[in-house]
Amino acid sequence: MSLRVLRPGLLTTVQDGGRPGFRRYGVSVGGAADVRSLRLANLLVGNPPLAPALEMTLVGAELEVERDLYIAACGAEMAATVNGEPLPAGRTAYVRQGAVIAFRSAAQGCRTYLAVRGGIDVPRKLGGAGTDLAAGFGGFAGRALGPGDRIAIGEPASPPPAWMRRLADEAAAAQAPFAAASWFPEPFEPWRGRMPGVVRLLPGPEFAKFRRESVDALLGERFRVDPRSSRMGCRLVGPTLQLAAPLEMLSEPVSPGAVQVPPQGDPIVLMADSQTIGGYPRIAHVISADLPLVAQLKPGDEVLFELVDLAAARRILLEESRYLRRLAAAVALRE
Amino acid sequence: MATLSCEICPLGDTGILVRMPGSDPGERRRARALAAALESDPPRGTIEVVAAFASVAVYYNPELRNYDELRAELAGRINGLSAMRPPAGRIVEIPVCYGGECGPDLAEVAARAGLSAEEAAWRHAAAEYTVGAIGFSPGFPYLEGLPEELAAPRRAMPRTRVPAGSVGIAGRQTCIYPFATPGGWRLIGRTPLILFDPDRMPPSLLRPGDRVRFVAIDEARFRSWKRVGP
Numbered sequence: 001m002s003l004r005v006l007r008p009g010l011l012t013t014v015q016d017g018g019r020p021g022f023r024r025y026g027v028s029v030g031g032a033a034d035v036r037s038l039r040l041a042n043l044l045v046g047n048p049p050l051a052p053a054l055e056m057t058l059v060g061a062e063l064e065v066e067r068d069l070y071i072a073a074c075g076a077e078m079a080a081t082v083n084g085e086p087l088p089a090g091r092t093a094y095v096r097q098g099a100v101i102a103f104r105s106a107a108q109g110c111r112t113y114l115a116v117r118g119g120i121d122v123p124r125k126l127g128g129a130g131t132d133l134a135a136g137f138g139g140f141a142g143r144a145l146g147p148g149d150r151i152a153i154g155e156p157a158s159p160p161p162a163w164m165r166r167l168a169d170e171a172a173a174a175q176a177p178f179a180a181a182s183w184f185p186e187p188f189e190p191w192r193g194r195m196p197g198v199v200r201l202l203p204g205p206e207f208a209k210f211r212r213e214s215v216d217a218l219l220g221e222r223f224r225v226d227p228r229s230s231r232m233g234c235r236l237v238g239p240t241l242q243l244a245a246p247l248e249m250l251s252e253p254v255s256p257g258a259v260q261v262p263p264q265g266d267p268i269v270l271m272a273d274s275q276t277i278g279g280y281p282r283i284a285h286v287i288s289a290d291l292p293l294v295a296q297l298k299p300g301d302e303v304l305f306e307l308v309d310l311a312a313a314r315r316i317l318l319e320e321s322r323y324l325r326r327l328a329a330a331v332a333l334r335e
Numbered sequence: 336m337a338t339l340s341c342e343i344c345p346l347g348d349t350g351i352l353v354r355m356p357g358s359d360p361g362e363r364r365r366a367r368a369l370a371a372a373l374e375s376d377p378p379r380g381t382i383e384v385v386a387a388f389a390s391v392a393v394y395y396n397p398e399l400r401n402y403d404e405l406r407a408e409l410a411g412r413i414n415g416l417s418a419m420r421p422p423a424g425r426i427v428e429i430p431v432c433y434g435g436e437c438g439p440d441l442a443e444v445a446a447r448a449g450l451s452a453e454e455a456a457w458r459h460a461a462a463e464y465t466v467g468a469i470g471f472s473p474g475f476p477y478l479e480g481l482p483e484e485l486a487a488p489r490r491a492m493p494r495t496r497v498p499a500g501s502v503g504i505a506g507r508q509t510c511i512y513p514f515a516t517p518g519g520w521r522l523i524g525r526t527p528l529i530l531f532d533p534d535r536m537p538p539s540l541l542r543p544g545d546r547v548r549f550v551a552i553d554e555a556r557f558r559s560w561k562r563v564g565p
Contacts, residue, residue, distance in 0.1 A: 020382050021382070022473075023383055023385045023394070024383065024385045024386070024469065024542070024543075025469060025473060025474060025531070025539035025542075026470050026471065026472055026473040026474055026475055026531070027473045027533075125533040125534070126533050126538060132473070132533075134472060134473075134514075134516070135472060135473045135513075135514060135531065135533070136514065137533040138533065202345060202348060203345075205346070205352055205354075250358050250389055250390070251388060251468055251477070252352065252354065252388070252390040253350075253352065253385040253386075253387050253390065253391075253470075254346075255346055255347060255349070255350050255392070255394065257347045258346070258347065275470055275471055275472070276385065276469075276470045277385075277387045277468055277469075277470030277471070278470075285346065285347035286347070287348055288347065288348050288349055310345055310402050313347075313348040314348055314397050314401060314402070317348060317397055317398070318397075318398060321398060
């Protein structure tokens with residue numbers, strides 16, 4: 001065992017890249033709500049990009065390190081400390097046995113991913129290591145972490161690169177509980193040079209069935225994130241959205257990113273743990289590249305929407321993919 | 336061109352939805368036939384095919400395939416569909432203990448239909464059902480074919496906890512809850528079978544197109560049924 005939970009935080013679960021391929025059985029893909037931050041954290045500790053990590057929500061966990069570990073935390077900044085000393089976010093750190101890592105509240109953003117070199121070691125279910133909270137399987141015994149839980153870490157496929165070993169040497173030489181890398185691939189800037197708080201949408205299957213004023217409201221007004229949001233969906237409050245005429249809908253397959261509008265008119269953006277089929281009309285669909293942004297919205301945050309077309313959405317996704325591959329190459333080349 | 340009769344549209348940037356023009360049993364069979372054809376010979380870039388009632392979603396990798404090409408390929412497949420029947424669904428027997436603690440709403444459903452509880456249970460079990468979709472939760476089947484007189488609206492106040500295996504009625508459909516969850520369907524019985532097991536392959540007992548027959552068992556048999564799995 002390698003990590004012991006002292007305080008679990010608000011909602012901390014083991015998540016990886018998800019388990020695609022079982023939606024026909026009603027099993028959500030699940031996995032990290034902000035898969036981009038998961039990838040970055042794993043990259044920083046030399047793990048496969050979608051290796052299982054701990055997803056912490058709004059208030060992070062306090063963990064005791066039971067053996068020396070390489071870690072990295074990416075996503076929302078939670079003012080993390082190791083034995084009370086500030087732990088830089090978004091950087092590789094070597095943490096020594098006996099140290100206590102404490103994550104506090106996210107000042108900005110919602111979710112933080114703690115990756116450990118070797119990956120979180122839990123039994124795989126249906127091809128994935130993530131936690132399906134609704135069905136109670138996967139991840140750590142199918143549930144959120146609780147006090148006293150002890151988490152196993154896997155064996156890395158290869159020895160650490162020289163720059164990581166130097167961190168270990170540094171910590172030992174200074175007799176310090178940890179040593180953090182002085183460099184980082186990028187600060188946590190989810191909007192990356194774009195207008196913050198603007199999420200890009202594609203029209204949904206029922207886009208044309210909504211009133212013109214509702215489409216205009218969706219694309220022109222602010223929406224606020226409701227506290228009743230979860231890994232199943234991000235509930236928004238703002239102008240209510242209405243169909244032009246009543247619509248009888250059979251349930252159809254739905255996927256994360258879909259913007260569903262229930263009868264009372266407040267839209268919900270479906271997230272990682274959303275159900276696989278649904279019967280509410282879908283006015284829009286968040287582009288895949290912007291799902292990590294939605295995952296970082298917390299109650300009270302405001303969001304605006306912008307409509308793009310499918311060609312643009314695909315281009316943005318491919319650019320994101322290239323960007324992540326360049327980052328991975330840059331880290332891999334470090335000596 | 337067959338595409339005129341089916342609506343094909345994007346599901347975000349990683350999915351395509353094919354919606355049959357109607358929702359009658361024939362259209363639902365066509366949807367399942369399409370899903371079966373796509374599963375046995377998936378278009379390049381396909382991650383998964385999901386059928387639900389009268390629609391089919393194809394989830395794909397946009398790095399491997401773009402929407403327009405995939406849409407055109409799907410349209411071509413749909414063209415060849417009229418000659419296609421879906422594979423014959425398996426017949427699955429589901430033992431059910433009706434009424435009593437297993438089905439607290441049976442008496443009410445029966446009264447609404449002007450029947451005794453026994454008669455209502457008999458009629459529920461006598462029908463043959465088809466699985467229209469799996470969703471709501473892993474392994475949760477929506478079953479079509481409920482005798483009209485047994486139809487009942489959802490409860491105004493859902494129960495906070497419906498026991499696993501509960502057989503419910505909502506509108507013209509009947510369902511089975513694989514897990515203990517909150518639920519608003521009227522509960523008329525309970526099966527000892529495990530509907531979803533992540534350690535089993537396939538993990539869901541039922542799939543769209545399966546035909547289901549309920550078989551009444553008494554409470555003693557329900558309690559003593561050998562449960563395999565969680």
